[in-house]
Amino acid sequence: MGKLKGFLEFDRIDESQVNPSERIKNYSEFTISPSPEELNKQGGRCMDCGVPFCHSGCPLGNLIPDFNDAVYKNDWKKALNILHSTNNFPEFTGRLCPAPCEQACVLGLVSPPVSIEMIEKYIVEKGFKEGWIKPIKPTHKTGKKVAVIGSGPAGLAAAQQLNRVGHRVTVFEKDNKIGGLLRYGIPDFKMEKNIIDRRLEILIAEGIEFNTSIEVGKDISTKELEKEFDAIIMCIGASVKRNLPILGSDLKGVIQAMDFLPNSNKFVDKQLSLQKQLSAKNKDVIVIGGGDTGSDCIGTSNRQGAKSVINFEITSKPSEERTNKNPWPFWPFKLKTSSSHEEGSHREWSIMTKEFIGDGKGNLSGLKTVEIKWNHKNEIEEIKGTEKIWPCQMVLLALGFLGPEKSIAEKFELKLNQRGNIQTDEHYKSSKNKIFAAGDARRGQSLIVWAISEGRDVAFEVDKFLMGKSFLTKKNSKGDLISA
Numbered sequence: 001m002g003k004l005k006g007f008l009e010f011d012r013i014d015e016s017q018v019n020p021s022e023r024i025k026n027y028s029e030f031t032i033s034p035s036p037e038e039l040n041k042q043g044g045r046c047m048d049c050g051v052p053f054c055h056s057g058c059p060l061g062n063l064i065p066d067f068n069d070a071v072y073k074n075d076w077k078k079a080l081n082i083l084h085s086t087n088n089f090p091e092f093t094g095r096l097c098p099a100p101c102e103q104a105c106v107l108g109l110v111s112p113p114v115s116i117e118m119i120e121k122y123i124v125e126k127g128f129k130e131g132w133i134k135p136i137k138p139t140h141k142t143g144k145k146v147a148v149i150g151s152g153p154a155g156l157a158a159a160q161q162l163n164r165v166g167h168r169v170t171v172f173e174k175d176n177k178i179g180g181l182l183r184y185g186i187p188d189f190k191m192e193k194n195i196i197d198r199r200l201e202i203l204i205a206e207g208i209e210f211n212t213s214i215e216v217g218k219d220i221s222t223k224e225l226e227k228e229f230d231a232i233i234m235c236i237g238a239s240v241k242r243n244l245p246i247l248g249s250d251l252k253g254v255i256q257a258m259d260f261l262p263n264s265n266k267f268v269d270k271q272l273s274l275q276k277q278l279s280a281k282n283k284d285v286i287v288i289g290g291g292d293t294g295s296d297c298i299g300t301s302n303r304q305g306a307k308s309v310i311n312f313e314i315t316s317k318p319s320e321e322r323t324n325k326n327p328w329p330f331w332p333f334k335l336k337t338s339s340s341h342e343e344g345s346h347r348e349w350s351i352m353t354k355e356f357i358g359d360g361k362g363n364l365s366g367l368k369t370v371e372i373k374w375n376h377k378n379e380i381e382e383i384k385g386t387e388k389i390w391p392c393q394m395v396l397l398a399l400g401f402l403g404p405e406k407s408i409a410e411k412f413e414l415k416l417n418q419r420g421n422i423q424t425d426e427h428y429k430s431s432k433n434k435i436f437a438a439g440d441a442r443r444g445q446s447l448i449v450w451a452i453s454e455g456r457d458v459a460f461e462v463d464k465f466l467m468g469k470s471f472l473t474k475k476n477s478k479g480d481l482i483s484a
């Protein structure tokens, strides 16, 4: 275990951050590393509480007390091996995970939980710095060929797992670069893109073949793929955007968040010129919708030099603390204030947009809202006399997603479930033989940690399908790691 009574001796610390007024001048990550000695102490706060609820809080089943203990004892290499045994890409989760493990940490019942996510990040960063993270090439080849469609975290995790047990893995990606939403959704200030590139180098050296700018169903037919590969995994994400079909939604200046954010990431990556940038500079921006997407729009707008940024949420303001409805160790639905919110934005709750207003020349000049309340049937009721006009020149729609693109599922003749996601059985197998699905395409828009977890699980199922048994591991319904 960490340090006996370490949790009484040391307070929790988080990474410190560059001041908001400074960090919005560029798109770089803005956290400041704690000292190695401080990280040792933070690992020492872990109580090794006997029943590690953090394991079940983490969708990957990360062996948290074990790596905390290794960090406390300054054995970073051991910590890295423990972490990599359940998580292919801790550098993504260590930066971007909302850390449900910390909400399930037993210490969190009486005191701030162990800074698990931060420790995870610095274990893997130490691994890269010391050159400990090297390609692991398969020791044998099975002669089986697997196609992975989509290179987000689900596709990358599935590809790495299957390659390691000797299958020939080819990844098809319709974008020009690998990474899915890690590359073209999440802004650089949350994760710089060299973090994806350095992992990609390892995956390529391990022998995975990557084909970018190839859209399956368009540039290569589904029939061709079915003929050539022994198994196919659909990791195509859930990218169908929800619209706001109200008066004026076609005005210039009403933009989908997932048109705005990829455009900005491409601009930061110098793939686009200033003229082609969808820019918030000197504009009053209203972001409709919350979550990670809304928050990323706020951070990006501020970096682009927006005059003002307002965020609308149709939901009522959540409580600041955990309520009895989601007791420990469950994920608490409470007010989340992200680093982007702290950089400058005004938030409005229980508000509904009724109409976009134009300037008579096709450009957005404002919008009209009404305050609402939720009745006992969970329906919206407008509050009379609360209509308001908000001047704005840019609106970003961050209203969530309606599942994966349907056209490719149709071409493969796959069944969808009631929520419009690819239907699978408990073995991640779709309605068609040898076609599997994982990540957001299967579970709907979710989290990176879930995508990696599903990528690992589907790899186990595909390996078992191809070979009759698997030496990989998968989490069972209780969250325990199993192999078969």
Ligand SMILES: Cc1cc2nc3c(=O)[nH]c(=O)nc-3n(C[C@H](O)[C@H](O)[C@H](O)COP(=O)(O)OP(=O)(O)OC[C@H]3O[C@@H](n4cnc5c(N)ncnc54)[C@H](O)[C@@H]3O)c2cc1C
Pocket: 096, 097, 098, 149, 150, 151, 152, 153, 154, 155, 172, 173, 174, 175, 179, 180, 181, 182, 185, 186, 190, 214, 215, 216, 217, 235, 236, 237, 238, 261, 292, 293, 296, 405, 408, 438, 439, 440, 441, 445, 446, 447, 448, 449, 451
């Ligand atoms: C703006 C934004 C911010 C987010 N921030 C966070 C965060 O901070 N933390 C967090 O945990 N989660 C976050 N998420 C959610 C997270 O990014 C996703 O849950 C995760 O990326 C899903 O991984 P995936 O591999 O299933 O799909 P994706 O990452 O969506 O990857 C799917 C890939 O499939 C490709 N593809 C689709 N169709 C085809 C085809 N026909 N042929 C070839 N390729 C195809 C796509 O181009 C894409 O690259 C965020 C999401 C968004 C939109």
Ligand code: SF4
Pocket: 057, 058, 059, 060, 061, 062, 064, 093, 094, 097, 098, 099, 100, 101, 102, 116, 117, 120, 449
């Ligand atoms: S992946 Fe997320 S939930 Fe799992 S240990 Fe890391 S921060 Fe916690």
